[in-house]
Amino acid sequence: MTGSGTDRTRPPVTAPAPVIILVEPQMAENIGMCARAMANFGLSEMRLVAPRDGWPSGGGLKKGATSAASGATHILENARLFPSAAEAIADLNFVLATTARERGQMKRVVTPAEAMPPLAQRIASSERVGILFGRERIGLTNEEISFADAILTFPVNPAFASLNLAQAVLLVGYEWFKATNGEPPFRENNPSPPATRATVLSMFDYLEGELDQCGFFPPGKKQIMTANLRDILHRLEMTEQEARTLRGVFKSLTEGPRRRGAPKAGEDGPGA
Amino acid sequence: MTGSGTDRTRPPVTAPAPVIILVEPQMAENIGMCARAMANFGLSEMRLVAPRDGWPSGGGLKKGATSAASGATHILENARLFPSAAEAIADLNFVLATTARERGQMKRVVTPAEAMPPLAQRIASSERVGILFGRERIGLTNEEISFADAILTFPVNPAFASLNLAQAVLLVGYEWFKATNGEPPFRENNPSPPATRATVLSMFDYLEGELDQCGFFPPGKKQIMTANLRDILHRLEMTEQEARTLRGVFKSLTEGPRRRGAPKAGEDGPGA
Numbered sequence: 001m002t003g004s005g006t007d008r009t010r011p012p013v014t015a016p017a018p019v020i021i022l023v024e025p026q027m028a029e030n031i032g033m034c035a036r037a038m039a040n041f042g043l044s045e046m047r048l049v050a051p052r053d054g055w056p057s058g059g060g061l062k063k064g065a066t067s068a069a070s071g072a073t074h075i076l077e078n079a080r081l082f083p084s085a086a087e088a089i090a091d092l093n094f095v096l097a098t099t100a101r102e103r104g105q106m107k108r109v110v111t112p113a114e115a116m117p118p119l120a121q122r123i124a125s126s127e128r129v130g131i132l133f134g135r136e137r138i139g140l141t142n143e144e145i146s147f148a149d150a151i152l153t154f155p156v157n158p159a160f161a162s163l164n165l166a167q168a169v170l171l172v173g174y175e176w177f178k179a180t181n182g183e184p185p186f187r188e189n190n191p192s193p194p195a196t197r198a199t200v201l202s203m204f205d206y207l208e209g210e211l212d213q214c215g216f217f218p219p220g221k222k223q224i225m226t227a228n229l230r231d232i233l234h235r236l237e238m239t240e241q242e243a244r245t246l247r248g249v250f251k252s253l254t255e256g257p258r259r260r261g262a263p264k265a266g267e268d269g270p271g272a
Numbered sequence: 273m274t275g276s277g278t279d280r281t282r283p284p285v286t287a288p289a290p291v292i293i294l295v296e297p298q299m300a301e302n303i304g305m306c307a308r309a310m311a312n313f314g315l316s317e318m319r320l321v322a323p324r325d326g327w328p329s330g331g332g333l334k335k336g337a338t339s340a341a342s343g344a345t346h347i348l349e350n351a352r353l354f355p356s357a358a359e360a361i362a363d364l365n366f367v368l369a370t371t372a373r374e375r376g377q378m379k380r381v382v383t384p385a386e387a388m389p390p391l392a393q394r395i396a397s398s399e400r401v402g403i404l405f406g407r408e409r410i411g412l413t414n415e416e417i418s419f420a421d422a423i424l425t426f427p428v429n430p431a432f433a434s435l436n437l438a439q440a441v442l443l444v445g446y447e448w449f450k451a452t453n454g455e456p457p458f459r460e461n462n463p464s465p466p467a468t469r470a471t472v473l474s475m476f477d478y479l480e481g482e483l484d485q486c487g488f489f490p491p492g493k494k495q496i497m498t499a500n501l502r503d504i505l506h507r508l509e510m511t512e513q514e515a516r517t518l519r520g521v522f523k524s525l526t527e528g529p530r531r532r533g534a535p536k537a538g539e540d541g542p543g544a
Contacts, residue, residue: 161312185428
C-alpha cells in the first residue's frame with residue numbers, strides 16, 4: 001500500500017462533512033497526521049482547542065505538522081484555533097465525543113460504523129456536526145464529554161485498545177467516506193464480457209475430444225471424469241476472452257513443440 | 273482518543289486470523305506501527321519478506337520497530353522472515369494483495385468491508401488466509417499481485433489516496449475485528465430501566481399542575497401548550513431514574529430558594 005494511488009488530477013472531495021475537533025493536542029506531528037487522515041477520506045474542516053505547543057495563527061505552520069500531513073496542508077492552513085472545547089462547538093448542532101474508556105455517563109454509545117450513516121443524514125439536512133477528540137494521553141475530560149450528544153468509541157481488542165489520535169481520526173474518516181461514498185477508486189478492469197455458455201461448451205467439447213484421442217479416459221470412466229472436469233472449469237466463471245485463452249492453451253499442448261506457427265483466429269495466448 | 277482504554281487484565285485475542293505479510297518494508301518503525309495496528313484488532317501473525325534494513329533473527333528486535341509497536345512486541349518477536357513473497361505465502365490457502373493502483377489484472381477487486389466476512393468464513397473452515405502489503409513507496413510488483421486470489425483496495429478520496437503502510441494494516445484489522453467481533457469495549461452504562469409510562473405521566477401531571485398554579489398557561493391555551501410540552505419531554509425517552517430526576521428539578525424550581533431541606537424520597541438530584 002503506498003501513496004501511488006493519489007490522482008492529483010481529480011478534484012478533492014469538498015462536500016459538507018463532520019468537523020474534526022482536536023482538544024489540546026500535544027504534538028504538532030499528531031495534528032499533521034490527523035490532517036492527512038482527514039484528507040484521505042474527504043474531511044476538510046479541522047478545529048484545534050488550545051494545542052499544547054501553540055499554533056501559529058495567520059500564516060506559517062508548525063514544522064512537524066506540515067511534514068506529517070504529507071501534503072494535506074490545506075487542512076492545516078484552514079484549521080481554526082479555539083480557547084476551549086465549548087467555544088469550538090458553539091456553532092454546531094450535533095456533537096459526538098470520542099473516548100476509549102467507559103465514563104459512567106448515561107449517554108448513548110455508538111461505533112463509527114453505526115454513527116456515520118445518521119450523521120450523513122443530519123449533514124444532508126444542513127445540520128453542522130462535529131466530533132471531539134481528546135488529548136493524546138488522557139482523552140477528553142468528563143465535562144467535555146458532557147457537551148456531546150453521544151459517545152463514539154471503537155471496536156478494538158480490549159487487551160490492546162490503544163489507538164493513537166490519528167488512527168482514531170482515520171477510522172472515523174474511513175467510516176464517513178464509506179457512509180457517503182464507499183466505492184474504492186477502481187474495480188475490476190475486465191473489458192471482456194462473461195463467456196456465453198456456447199463458448200464454454202465448445203471449449204469443453206474440444207478438450208474432451210482431444211483427451212479421448214490421447215487415451216486419457218479409462219474404459220467406462222469417460223462420463224464421470226468429463227463431469228468432474230466440467231465442474232472444475234465451470235468454477236472459473238470465465239470471460240469470453242478467458243475461454244478462448246484456455247482453448248488456445250489446450251490446443252498448444254495438443255500440438256506440442258512440433259508446430260510453432262502463429263495462433264489461428266479465435267485462439268490467443270494469455271497475454272492477448 | 274488515547275490508550276487509556278487498554279485493559280491488561282483481559283486476555284489478548286488469539287483466535288485464528290489472517291496472516292499479515294509485509295513485502296520488503298523499508299522502515300523498522302513502519303513494521304512496529306503495523307504490529308501495533310494488528311494488536312489493536314486481534315491479528316497476531318506477521319510475516320516479513322526481505323525487510324530493507326534486515327531483521328534480527330533469534331532475539332533482539334529493531335529498535336525503531338519496538339518503540340513504534342507501543343507494546344505489541346509479542347507480534348514483532350514472533351514475526352517470521354522469508355526471502356520472497358512466494359515463500360511467505362506457500363502454506364496459505366487464500367491470499368489477498370493490497371494495492372492503491374489499478375493494475376490491469378483481471379482479478380476481483382474487493383474492499384476490506386467486503387473481503388472480511390468471507391475471509392472469516394474461510395478461516396472458520398480452517399483455511400489459512402494471508403494479506404500481502406507492498407513496499408512503502410511502490411507497493412507490490414505485478415508478479416506478487418498475480419500470486420493472490422483477489423485484490424484488496426480501500427475506499428479513499430481519489431484526490432488524496434496516500435494511505436501509509438500501518439494505516440492500510442489498521443483498516444484491514446478494523447474490518448476483520450468488525451466482521452468477527454465488532455462490539456466496542458463498552459456500551460451505555462445505564463443501570464436504570466426505561467421509565468414506565470406511569471412514571472412519565474405522573475411527572476407530566478405534577479409539572480402541568482404546578483405550571484397551572486403559576487399562571488403559565490394563557491386562557492384557552494392549556495391544552496395545546498401541554499401537548500407541545502409533552503412532545504418535547506417524550507423525546508427524551510427517559511429512564512426511570514431520569515424521570516425522577518426531572519421531577520426533582522421541577523419541584524426544586526417550584527419551591528425556590530426559601531426551602532433548602534433534604535430532597536424527599538423519590539426525588540433525587542441529577543448526581544444521584
